[in-house]
Amino acid sequence: MSSLFDLTGRTALITGSARGIGFSLARGLAQAGARVIINGTREETVAPAVATLKSEGFDILGRAFDVTNETDVAAAFKAWDDAEVAIDILINNAGIQFRKPLVELGLADWQRVIDTNLTSAFIVGKEAARRMIARGNGGKVINIGSLTSEGARPTVGAYTAAKGGIKMLTRAMSAEWGPFDIQANAIGPGYILTDMNKPLIDDARFDAWVKSSNPSQRWGKPDELAGTAVYLASAASSYVNGQIIFVDGGWLSVL
Numbered sequence: 001m002s003s004l005f006d007l008t009g010r011t012a013l014i015t016g017s018a019r020g021i022g023f024s025l026a027r028g029l030a031q032a033g034a035r036v037i038i039n040g041t042r043e044e045t046v047a048p049a050v051a052t053l054k055s056e057g058f059d060i061l062g063r064a065f066d067v068t069n070e071t072d073v074a075a076a077f078k079a080w081d082d083a084e085v086a087i088d089i090l091i092n093n094a095g096i097q098f099r100k101p102l103v104e105l106g107l108a109d110w111q112r113v114i115d116t117n118l119t120s121a122f123i124v125g126k127e128a129a130r131r132m133i134a135r136g137n138g139g140k141v142i143n144i145g146s147l148t149s150e151g152a153r154p155t156v157g158a159y160t161a162a163k164g165g166i167k168m169l170t171r172a173m174s175a176e177w178g179p180f181d182i183q184a185n186a187i188g189p190g191y192i193l194t195d196m197n198k199p200l201i202d203d204a205r206f207d208a209w210v211k212s213s214n215p216s217q218r219w220g221k222p223d224e225l226a227g228t229a230v231y232l233a234s235a236a237s238s239y240v241n242g243q244i245i246f247v248d249g250g251w252l253s254v255l
């Protein structure tokens with residue numbers, strides 16, 4: 001059974017994996033046997049994450065680039081081509097949050113949130129998928145959605161539009177890339193304890209609301225997403241395509 005989930009011999013690129021959820025997914029996939037490429041915005045964030053996972057005995061590479069910059073993304077893939085690093089698994093995880101009511105939100109901030117949370121998955125996804133298709137060995141794309149892939153809350157309109165888009169982009173990827181044995185799926189995390197949520201974790205009313213709104217009655221931990229990521233990255237999910245799996249403590253299942 002364990003061989004179904006074995007990622008030995010696979011290389012995974014996880015965007016935004018210098019910290020938070022992406023870092024936990026990196027450790028999880030490495031524990032399952034994958035070589036993992038860590039990414040973040042800056043070398044100063046990527047290098048320590050690479051060093052930490054290497055010190056735990058894993059096979060780790062790193063590269064800082066901005067996932068919204070098509071030229072930088074293309075340069076990263078070209079460098080991996082030149083080094084004969086073939087990416088079998090892509091997790092589009094990089095994301096940002098920005099809270100402001102829609103009537104006060106400027107176009108530049110709207111665009112920045114859409115670019116980082118949605119357009120990046122298209123930019124990085126097509127570079128990875130082109131190569132997976134050319135190699136002919138199939139592949140895995142995992143996009144990180146959110147509870148806001150399904151429902152909205154005030155002050156996060158651009159993020160909600162982006163994460164709703166992630167759900168449908170995942171389906172578009174499965175429609176186009178499924179014939180090449182590439183499975184594209186998404187994970188929808190609930191409220192997870194990361195830097196992104198620091199202002200919410202520190203807000204006693206919000207903290208109480210989170211704990212009372214999901215059957216698990218607590219925040220999720222980043223490493224609680226790793227099992228679903230390993231499943232979607234492995235042969236165990238070879239006939240699962242275009243789905244979004246919510247890892248939310250049961251949040252979306254209750255009224």
Ligand SMILES: NC(=O)c1ccc[n+]([C@@H]2O[C@H](COP(=O)([O-])OP(=O)(O)OC[C@H]3O[C@@H](n4cnc5c(N)ncnc54)[C@H](OP(=O)(O)O)[C@@H]3O)[C@@H](O)[C@H]2O)c1
Nearest residue numbers: 016018019020021040041045066067094095191192194196
């Ligand atoms: N936390 C939650 O409750 C939650 C819930 C649902 C969905 N999500 C989603 O899960 C993903 C990870 O969230 P998180 O909470 O782990 O966030 P986080 O702790 O703020 O970490 C975000 C990571 O993304 C990287 N990043 C941001 N913009 C980037 C860019 N333009 N190019 C490359 N890397 C970039 C950051 O790089 P640096 O380290 O260099 O800054 C960092 O490593 C996001 O897509 C988020 O929307 C989170």
